Amino acid sequence: MFRIDPQADEPLFAQLVSQVRLGVVQGRLAPGERLPAARELAEALDVNVHTVLRAYQELRDEGLVDLRRGRGAVVMAPAAVDLTSLRAAVDRVAAEARALALPPETVLTLVKEALR
Amino acid sequence: MFRIDPQADEPLFAQLVSQVRLGVVQGRLAPGERLPAARELAEALDVNVHTVLRAYQELRDEGLVDLRRGRGAVVMAPAAVDLTSLRAAVDRVAAEARALALPPETVLTLVKEALR
DNA sequence: TGTTTGTTCTAGTTTCCCTAGAACAACTAG
DNA sequence: CTAGTTGTTCTAGGGAAACTAGAACAAACA
Structure with missing residues (x-):
């Protein structure tokens, strides 16, 4: 599981x-x-x-x-959020990062900074 | 600095x-x-x-x-990558996450999974 | 009532982070 | 060539966090 x-x-x-x-x-x-x-x-x-x-x-x-x-x-019941658009955005980030051959840590640092 | x-x-x-x-x-x-x-x-x-x-x-x-x-x-000289589209994608993820009021850890987990 | 399941407690080991001081080797500047 | 700068390596120790282990306990369930 x-x-x-x-x-x-x-x-x-x-x-x-x-x-x-x-x-x-x-x-x-x-x-x-x-x-x-x-x-x-x-x-x-x-x-x-x-x-x-x-x-x-x-x-x-x-x-x-x-x-x-x-x-x-x-x-628990999550607040019934619609994740489709977020998932699309995340997938696009992953695709861009892969295209640039950027190491995962760098991408995560960028995302972490953007969420701050 | x-x-x-x-x-x-x-x-x-x-x-x-x-x-x-x-x-x-x-x-x-x-x-x-x-x-x-x-x-x-x-x-x-x-x-x-x-x-x-x-x-x-x-x-x-x-x-x-x-x-x-x-x-x-x-x-060192990074491989002269163009980050504009990646930055746009990252910003969009951050915006979506903020709109959904998702905790940062959850978003980071999603991104980490997508990069795997 | 007996079982299941999380809660709390003590205790010990290991690993990681950080600090500290020292001697050393490669490089730079004069 | 000399002196200073800078990363490299070594030993050493303190502290915190993670994990394990065993036990007794309380709330909920069947």
Whole structure:
């Protein structure tokens, strides 16, 4: 369900957060849907329970999931945004960057600056 | 010349790398131009010399600067790329994201995914 | 009532970042 | 050729963050 790369320089919990964030915003994770139990997902990813729980808590802080004991982590309803035009813009950035053979870090720096 | 925020969650050396990267790609740092000496910049930013040198070495690894003892860090000639269309695309992404009130992390996740 | 699931606590290891000082080698300037 | 500048390399240590581990606990569920 989720993929984790122990070799990546991004922290494990952050990778998980990104994946869920992506799933929600892409509609792969529907509102009301329940994420795997922390202990279960931890074993599947070969990671400690606390690492998964830290990711879940971060997602709760961002308002993406509802986190309650006994119930688990449930995907919250995002404000029904239409992402088609944003996705088109993102794809165009990726295409331009690829055409210029720019390293990903440079592009990300540009985007980060534009979002500031 | 450069700004560093000790409170930011991004490492100091990474902040410096980003700023130089941005300067080069934006044309504020011209090819052949020399960056400040490490010890000098370190004192100006109130940071250790090794921190600045780590940033410089990373920039060398990315091919952005030429680093030699006695000579300093000289900005390499980028492959004369035209960034106008990319900048336009980036600005559009930022505008769309702002309109949707999406958190920056989500947008960056989307871009990172698109660049993969 | 028993199970599931998140919450909280302590604790230890590892890794990364940053600082600090020193000696050294390549290059520049005079 | 000499002296100063600048990056390179080395050792060293402090501090924070990430990850792991185990345990007890509380809320919700079946």
